[in-house]
Amino acid sequence: MLRYVAGRLVQAVGVLWAAYTVSFFVLWALPSDPVSLLLGTDSSDVTPEQLAAVRHEYGYDRPLVVQYVHQLGNVLHGDLGRSVSTREPVSSLIGDALGPTVQIALAGLLLAVVLGGGLAVLATLVRRRSLQALLLSLPPLGVAIPGFWFGLVLLQWFSFRLxxxxxxxxxxxxxxVLPAVTLALPTGAVIAQLLSKSLVVTLREPYVATARAKGASPVRVHLRHALRNAALPALTATGLLVGGLLGGTVVTETVFSRPGLGRLTATAVQAQDIPVVQGVVLVGALVFVLANLLVDLVYPLLDPRLERRRRSAGTRAAATRVDAVAVA
Structure with missing residues (x-):
């Protein structure tokens, strides 16, 4: 197990490096100049000497590869640089914005899991075909509804009318509450869609028929026998959707005028504040990696067969190496 976790940590470091590298070169490929946007080169008050001095202060006058190596070294030491717009440390800006975003993201994820999972279980538990068809049609509708439109509807009804x-x-x-519900709608719809389809397949397995033959109630069959195995695809999707939750905060925090990482990202992109955008990308990649690592660690708890397969694969690989050494 420790060997597996160490391998996953190495992969996580590779993902973080790739995310930072791609964002660095993509942002620098943009045609505009962040220093020019900051000082306003159209103004007669800004001289070429002042523009060159600011570029030198931020190191933008050096070759691109040199900038990349220098900034990557600073990131490894915990220094994300300074904002071009506010000249504040990027780590401080992200730290101040991260708290409100984490609040609505965690609340949205919790709502998505509870509502999406509950809808999937209920849709596969009811026996009336018409009601089941109605419940199973809700997840695709939730995926299709734009998040910003749903947020505006919630504002209209629960902030202005009521x-x-x-x-x-x-x-x-x-x-x-309202931002969390807005974030939970598309995420919960995807979870419900995957879990309901997986439950339909799992309920046809022989061990489920055996449990029913022994007199287990439908609720017990769903929650004790079928749900544990059917949850694996939905669990995988949940790990992937964590990144989508962070991306959804850009729209949600704009609609509800909330401070947070989403609004910080939108402002930084508009001002082409490269250090801030790179810091946000790195934080998003870190959250995504940690979420998927957690999912990988939870997998064997839901299905112990995965851990046994991993151990047997490691045993076979070790035996193969021993046989190769003996032959040599």
Missing amino acids: PVFPAIGDQGFASI
Whole structure:
């Protein structure tokens, strides 16, 4: 197990390096200049000497490869650089913005898992075909609805017509509800879609028929026998959808006028603040890697056969190496 985790950590480092490298060269391929956007080269108050001084301050006057190596070395030491727009440390900007984003992202993920999983179990548990068809048609509808439109509808109904939740800002628990529901809709729909299809297949397995023959109730068959094995595809999708939750905060925080990583990203992209955008990309890649590593570690708990297969594969590989040495 430790060997497997070490291998996954090495892969995680490779993913982080690739994400930083791709974002660095893609951002520098953009035609505009962040220093020019900051100082405003159309203004007569900015001289070429001032523009060159700012470029030298940020190291933008050096060759691109030299900049990449220098900044990568700083990242390895925990220094993400300074914002071109505000001249504040990027780590401080991300740290201040990360808290509100984590709040709505975790709340949205929890709602998505509970609502999506509950809908899938209910849709495969009911016996009336018409009701089952209605419930199974809801996940594709949730995937098709644009997140920003759903957020605006929630604002219209629950902030303006029924003033239950605040429309904008970060004002405690009440201000988290509508953004979290907006984020949970597409994620929960995908989970419900995958889990319901997996449950339909799993309920046809022989061991499920055996459990029914022994007198197990439908609820017990679903929750104890079928759900554990059927949850594996949905669990994989949940790990992948964590990145989508962070991406959805850009729209959600804009719609609800919340501070957070999403608004910081939108502002940095608009100003072409390269250090901030690279820092956000690196944080997003880190969250994505950690989420998928957690999913890989949870897999053997749901299906112990995976761990036994991994051990048997390692045993066969070791035996093969021993045989090769003996032949040599």
